Amino acid sequence: MIRTRRTLHWAAAMTALALAAAGCNLVGTGSDVAPTGAGVTITVALVPDPPGAGAFYREQFDAFQAANPGITVKVIENPSDQQLSAIELMFQQGSPPDVFRAQDNGMDRMLERGWVAPLDTYVTEEFIGRFPEGSMEPATSGLHRDGALMSLPLVWGDWSALRVFIYNQAILKKNGFDGPPKTWSELETMATAITKNGGGKTFGYSPGAATAPAVEMLANTAVPYSITAQGIDFRTGKAATADPGLVEAVELHRRMQAADVMMPGWESWDGSRAFTEFAAGNLAMYANAPWNVAEIRKLNPEIQMGVTTIPVPDSGRGAYTALPQSFGPLWGMSAKSKHPQEAWKVMDFLSSKKFHEAYYKTFGTFTALEDAWKEQASKNPDQKALLDVAEQTLRRAPNPKLADEGGRAILTAREAKPELRHIEAAVAAIVGDKPFLPVAKDLDKKIETLIDQTIAASDGKASRKDITFAGWDPLKPYSPEQ
Numbered sequence: 001m002i003r004t005r006r007t008l009h010w011a012a013a014m015t016a017l018a019l020a021a022a023g024c025n026l027v028g029t030g031s032d033v034a035p036t037g038a039g040v041t042i043t044v045a046l047v048p049d050p051p052g053a054g055a056f057y058r059e060q061f062d063a064f065q066a067a068n069p070g071i072t073v074k075v076i077e078n079p080s081d082q083q084l085s086a087i088e089l090m091f092q093q094g095s096p097p098d099v100f101r102a103q104d105n106g107m108d109r110m111l112e113r114g115w116v117a118p119l120d121t122y123v124t125e126e127f128i129g130r131f132p133e134g135s136m137e138p139a140t141s142g143l144h145r146d147g148a149l150m151s152l153p154l155v156w157g158d159w160s161a162l163r164v165f166i167y168n169q170a171i172l173k174k175n176g177f178d179g180p181p182k183t184w185s186e187l188e189t190m191a192t193a194i195t196k197n198g199g200g201k202t203f204g205y206s207p208g209a210a211t212a213p214a215v216e217m218l219a220n221t222a223v224p225y226s227i228t229a230q231g232i233d234f235r236t237g238k239a240a241t242a243d244p245g246l247v248e249a250v251e252l253h254r255r256m257q258a259a260d261v262m263m264p265g266w267e268s269w270d271g272s273r274a275f276t277e278f279a280a281g282n283l284a285m286y287a288n289a290p291w292n293v294a295e296i297r298k299l300n301p302e303i304q305m306g307v308t309t310i311p312v313p314d315s316g317r318g319a320y321t322a323l324p325q326s327f328g329p330l331w332g333m334s335a336k337s338k339h340p341q342e343a344w345k346v347m348d349f350l351s352s353k354k355f356h357e358a359y360y361k362t363f364g365t366f367t368a369l370e371d372a373w374k375e376q377a378s379k380n381p382d383q384k385a386l387l388d389v390a391e392q393t394l395r396r397a398p399n400p401k402l403a404d405e406g407g408r409a410i411l412t413a414r415e416a417k418p419e420l421r422h423i424e425a426a427v428a429a430i431v432g433d434k435p436f437l438p439v440a441k442d443l444d445k446k447i448e449t450l451i452d453q454t455i456a457a458s459d460g461k462a463s464r465k466d467i468t469f470a471g472w473d474p475l476k477p478y479s480p481e482q
Helices: 013-021 053-067 080-092 105-112 157-161 169-174 184-197 213-219 225-230 244-258 273-279 291-299 340-350 353-363 381-393 405-415 423-432 437-456
Strands: 025-027 040-046 071-077 099-101 164-168 285-288 305-308 321-323 331-333 394-396
Touching: 040 053, 040 080, 040 340, 053 071, 053 340, 053 353, 071 340, 080 105, 099 340, 105 405, 157 321, 164 169, 164 291, 164 381, 169 184, 184 244, 184 285, 213 225, 213 244, 213 285, 213 423, 225 244, 225 321, 225 405, 244 423, 244 437, 273 285, 273 291, 291 305, 291 381, 305 381, 331 340, 381 394, 405 437, 423 437
Parallel strands: 040 071, 040 099, 321 394
Antiparallel strands: 025 071, 099 331, 164 285, 164 305
């Protein structure tokens, strides 16, 4: 882990109080206020993700400041689960950040409020050339809205979508298993045996965190990604939370929870607990995002870790992990910035090969600039395994938000209602040992109502056709021509 070279400093008392109300912390800048006549201060709002990110960014911005003596970078670190609310409060209080992290749906949330500046006037051919060929096309980049570049990425597009199954080879072998489970029933059987033989010290499986993310990861091998992401089947344009594939993924976890197979306490875990328990040898198997692999290796360099594809339904794979866009939006530049030229310099630095090389070296994360890591990754067994899983399991998929205004309107309305997602209902079903199907059917009714209301209020700009891709087969790559 890279450590900050300077003592942390706190901003003035009134600013600190305002940020505290939003759950924010200031990360040391070395000099939070630029010397008189020495230039400007650019505020960057980010989150402590992955672990150690605060110290990493501080060191990187120290290097940026050394190369740009007229610019001082102030870092505000918000808790991951409060970042959007914290950024919104900063805008509302008249002290918005110049550059901020608002990934995925958060970017659209900020766009709706008019807080994100378009970046096209700053972008050069050299800048676009840093990214993989074709990945910055407006129709598919995931970073454009209405043809304008509104965000910049950090991680490799495949990395954002990739999900892997992580297992302890030594524990599996000790329990008589030659390799990881290939199907859901094998997962249940193996996890049950390992927990039974573990004597309360070693457990076969965990759903990963308090939100049971593994339910969605397993379900995405059975149903189109749009069902787990939106509760909508993009093949039909209709609500489908009650699809048998998603229901069975929940029921699988419900059975294992009722039988005390899963590691106790997962209902309160944060994002780091699973890889911590795995590295300690307490957990044999779990599904998660690829960055967990590097964190495990840091904690236990000698662990016999295997990385493979996520088990599929016993009836066979019904879908591949979706790539609905080239990148996930992450960095935004404030439309309210008083120093846009300097803010762009920070944005440009965050998309530089030097920064991406440092990020990869520190966190083991594949970044949007493939030249910064691909050669090294192919020589690292853990990372080579991640590349192999990506090759086997990722497929291009349709994205109504990028296709047209109507699709964006419907999905934005849906995303504004997080209570219509399956997550809380799934966890409640698992922990409470209650059937998920009745709740799923009720969610579908509410989603259908929301879609109809959104279409009715769109003045003819949205229809079911905007979220329907009848020719899409989730077992095959999608092309916009379909």
